[in-house]
Amino acid sequence: MLQFDQVSKSYPGGFVALDRISFRLEKGEMAFLTGHSGAGKSTLLKLISLIERPSAGRVLINDIELSRIKRSQIPYVRRDVGIIFQNHRLLMNHTVFDNVALPLVIEGFTGKEMVKRVHAALDKVGLLDKVRCLPATLSGGEQQRVGIARAVVNKPPLLLADEPTGNLDPDLSKDTMRVFEAFNQVGVSVLVATHDLGLVARMKYRTLTLKQGRMINDGLLQYQEPV
Amino acid sequence: MSILFTGRATGAAAKKIGLLRRFIMFWLNHARQAVASLGELWRTPSASILTIAVLGVSLTLPATLHLLVKNMQQISSSFTQAAEISLYIREQTPANQVQSLVTILQADRDVAQVIFVSKQQAMAEFQQISGFGAALNYLDSNPLPDLIRVLPKNTAPQAAETLLKRLSAERVVEFAKLDIDWLTRLNAIVSMLQQAVAIIALLLLSAVLLIVGNTIRLSIMNKKDEIEVMKLVGATDAFIQRPFLYTGVWFGIFGGLLAFLVVELMLWWLQSAISNVTALYQSDFSLKAMSFVEFLTLLLIAVLLGLAGSYLSVRRHISAIEPTGP
Numbered sequence: 360m361l362q363f364d365q366v367s368k369s370y371p372g373g374f375v376a377l378d379r380i381s382f383r384l385e386k387g388e389m390a391f392l393t394g395h396s397g398a399g400k401s402t403l404l405k406l407i408s409l410i411e412r413p414s415a416g417r418v419l420i421n422d423i424e425l426s427r428i429k430r431s432q433i434p435y436v437r438r439d440v441g442i443i444f445q446n447h448r449l450l451m452n453h454t455v456f457d458n459v460a461l462p463l464v465i466e467g468f469t470g471k472e473m474v475k476r477v478h479a480a481l482d483k484v485g486l487l488d489k490v491r492c493l494p495a496t497l498s499g500g501e502q503q504r505v506g507i508a509r510a511v512v513n514k515p516p517l518l519l520a521d522e523p524t525g526n527l528d529p530d531l532s533k534d535t536m537r538v539f540e541a542f543n544q545v546g547v548s549v550l551v552a553t554h555d556l557g558l559v560a561r562m563k564y565r566t567l568t569l570k571q572g573r574m575i576n577d578g579l580l581q582y583q584e585p586v
Numbered sequence: 587m588s589i590l591f592t593g594r595a596t597g598a599a600a601k602k603i604g605l606l607r608r609f610i611m612f613w614l615n616h617a618r619q620a621v622a623s624l625g626e627l628w629r630t631p632s633a634s635i636l637t638i639a640v641l642g643v644s645l646t647l648p649a650t651l652h653l654l655v656k657n658m659q660q661i662s663s664s665f666t667q668a669a670e671i672s673l674y675i676r677e678q679t680p681a682n683q684v685q686s687l688v689t690i691l692q693a694d695r696d697v698a699q700v701i702f703v704s705k706q707q708a709m710a711e712f713q714q715i716s717g718f719g720a721a722l723n724y725l726d727s728n729p730l731p732d733l734i735r736v737l738p739k740n741t742a743p744q745a746a747e748t749l750l751k752r753l754s755a756e757r758v759v760e761f762a763k764l765d766i767d768w769l770t771r772l773n774a775i776v777s778m779l780q781q782a783v784a785i786i787a788l789l790l791l792s793a794v795l796l797i798v799g800n801t802i803r804l805s806i807m808n809k810k811d812e813i814e815v816m817k818l819v820g821a822t823d824a825f826i827q828r829p830f831l832y833t834g835v836w837f838g839i840f841g842g843l844l845a846f847l848v849v850e851l852m853l854w855w856l857q858s859a860i861s862n863v864t865a866l867y868q869s870d871f872s873l874k875a876m877s878f879v880e881f882l883t884l885l886l887i888a889v890l891l892g893l894a895g896s897y898l899s900v901r902r903h904i905s906a907i908e909p910t911g912p
Contacts, residue, residue, distance in 0.1 A: 408818070410909055421590045431822075432589055438820035439590045448815045465821045469611060509819065516591055 360386040360548045361407065361517060366416035368402050368572075376402040378572040379416070384550060386516070389543040391559045392552040394569035400552040403569070404521050407550075408442055409433045420517065438466060441510030445522035447502045449494040449509075455481070456490045459508045466513060480512040481505075484538055500531040507538055511547075518542060520551040524558065532558055616828075623832035637801045641841025641888070644794045646848045648787035649876070649884055653849065655780050657874055671750055674760045675732035683758050684732055691736060696749050699737040705730045731760060743769055791891060798837050798895030802830050806903045814909040827900040834896025835889055842888030846881055 361384040368377040377399045384390055392400050405411040406418050409425060418425045420439070428436055449458050459477045460468075468476070481487045484504035494502050503523060510518060520539065524532035532555060540562075543549045553559060559566055568576035627634040675684055684702070691700045703711075708730040713722050738749045746764055754762035806813070816826055853875050864871045876884070 410818075423590050428589065434817070434820045434822045435589045436820075437818065439588055442818060444818075448811075448818065450812055450815060461816065461821075462819045465816070465819065465825055467615075469615070 360384050360388070360421060361550065362417075362419040362422075363403075363406075364417040364419065366406065366413045366418055368399075368406065368411065369414050375572050377406075377413075377569075380569075380572075380574050381416075382567055382574065382577060384548055386548055387543070387546045388565070389539065389549040390551075390565040390567060391562070392550060392567045392569065393554060393556060393559055395554065397571075398569040399572045400554075400569055401521060404442075404519050404550075404552055407517075407519060408440055409436055434465075438462065438513065439515050439517065441513075441515040441518045443503075443506050443510045443518070443520040443523050445525045447494070447506045449502060449505055451494055453493075454490070455486065455492050455494060455497070455505050458494065458505055459512050462509060462513045476512055477508075480508040483511070483541065484508045500527050500535070503527065503531075503535060504538070507535070511542060514547075516547060518547050518549045520549070520553075522553055523551060524553060524555055529558075536562060619828055620832045620835070623829045624836055626829065627833065627836055633801075637797065637837060638840040638844060640797055641794055641837055641892075642844025642848060644790045644797065645841055645845035645884065645888055646852075648783070648790050649845055649849050650852065651783040651786060652880070653853070653874070653876065655776070655783050658776050658779060660874060661871065670765055671736040671738060671746065671753060672763045672765070673734040673736060673753055673756070674762070675734065676758055676760045677731060679732070679758045684734075687756060687758055688734060691734065691753075696739050696745075696752075697736055698739045701735040703733040703735065705732050708733060743773075791887070794841070794888070794891045795895040795898070798834050798892050799899040801837070802834055802896040802899040803903055805833065806830060806899065806907075810907055813904065813907050817907070818909045823904050827904050830900045830904075831893060831896050834892040834894075836892070837896075838889035838892025839885065841892065842885040845888070846876065846884060849876060 363380050363382050366377055366380045367375065369375045380399075380403065392403065394400055402411065406413055406425075407420070409428065412426065420436075425436070450461070456477055459480055460473055463473045463476055478487060478490070481490060484507050486501060486504055486508065489497060489501065489505075494505060497505065507520075507523070510520075518539070523539075524535055527535060536551075536558065539549050539551060563579065565578060566576065567574060675687075688700055688702050691697050705728050709722070709728050712730065713719060716722075736749075736753065738746045740746070740749075750762050750764045753759060813826055853873060857873055860871075860873050
């Protein structure tokens with residue numbers, strides 16, 4: 360599904376954000392991406408969503424090399440990858456419904472089919488009763504879930520999340536992770552970047568750990584009690 | 587259409603819908619977006635009204651100048667009626683030959699009217715008008731020639747010229763003169779005015795283009811975050827720019843309508859003043875207002891300028907906005 364092959368990314372000025380990263384995420388697999396801030400998690404996600412291009416190496420989704428994607432094709436690639444942002448990135452002056460419907464409107468859905476899908480997505484994250492609300496009237500956790508609903512509303516085969524539990528309390532974090540698990544169980548590949556190591560360890564999924572741009576661990580993370 | 591996953595059903599296109607239905611949906615979508623853009627303007631009334639007012643004023647000037655030229659042409663075309671050919675008769679031509687020429691001319695198909703002025707009549711008139719009076723009595727003989735004044739049927743300068751050539755070939759005619767110089771001068775002035783108007787109109791219309799472009803640029807900047815989010819969830823540039831293009835079109839429509847209203851108001855205001863002046867000149871001149879076709883042209887130009895202005899702006903600025911990170 361998703362493959363990194365000796366990928367490096369350096370920025371002007373010599374800062375190396377990613378250093379020869381290689382890994383493979385299979386179809387229907389769920390994995391965590393951890394590391395301290397500045398370790399390269401965001402850069403890695405940016406390479407997948409084509410916000411940035413790698414300096415060296417290849418990024419492949421479904422065996423198609425992303426470097427071959429032309430600028431005009433980028434929107435179509437992004438429609439196949441659901442992205443959840445740390446700061447939600449919702450349209451604050453539009454209702455929850457409009458926010459979740461945005462990817463569908465972009466793809467040309469209208470009428471009943473669109474309403475049906477939006478309601479299904481909001482139902483999955485438990486926000487069906489907030490359809491007509493403005494995002495500003497929702498709590499942080501609810502806003503995050505609206506972001507999740509928007510990312511999954513057009514049923515992408517690959518789901519990326521960048522610090523989805525960044526500013527949530529532990530219970531809400533657990534709930535959010537459950538939502539990801541539920542999507543994973545219906546066959547969606549999920550990659551979650553987070554620095555919440557305790558949560559990652561408890562969830563018992565494959566974990567990719569980055570440190571200063573290098574992959575230092577690929578596999579299950581041993582749970583350590585916080586000191 | 588999915589690039590990465592062949593066979594993945596994406597978008598409404600994946601659903602099997604008929605061509606006709608898709609065609610209807612296409613226009614329905616556009617209509618919806620047009621209305622949405624109108625709503626956007628409605629939500630920021632002060633800014634929208636200011637922009638529309640500026641556009642209206644900028645469009646009013648060329649429209650007014652156009653009407654000015656149109657009315658000038660009307661006046662000058664009424665003057666061409668006065669084109670008159672004077673035939674000066676050779677000295678010592680027997681009176682009967684002159685008379686027969688008058689008769690021939692009266693029968694001519696190209697001639698509307700013939701007036702014969704004999705040298706005695708001319709002398710009497712000259713004595714009366716010039717003020718030399720008795721002094722002229724000292725002349726040995728009357729130096730003035732006989733004169734035939736001919737009004738051509740076709741008063742266009744070209745046709746009158748042809749008639750002049752033909753009449754000056756007459757044996758008894760010393761030389762023929764067409765009083766056409768002032769007419770060509772007037773025409774030259776009108777065409778010069780027309781060109782000046784064209785230049786001013788061009789300047790003002792490019793001002794409209796720039797105003798719309800800049801307004802759209804500002805509204806793109808205001809929606810930078812929104813555009814980034816749309817790009818992140820897979821919106822194409824074409825999708826993002828459509829509402830802005832519609833905004834440009836609405837600016838054009840409202841600006842054009844405002845210009846029309848201002849012009850009508852101005853005409854109404856001037857009407858009484860102009861009728862006073864024309865009454866003094868005993869002319870039946872009446873101010874010509876904007877015709878329906880001209881109104882439509884004004885509106886069309888305004889809409890096209892709005893569209894072009896927003897297109898220029900959208901092209902540059904929307905592709906420049908790139909999301910910086912998840």
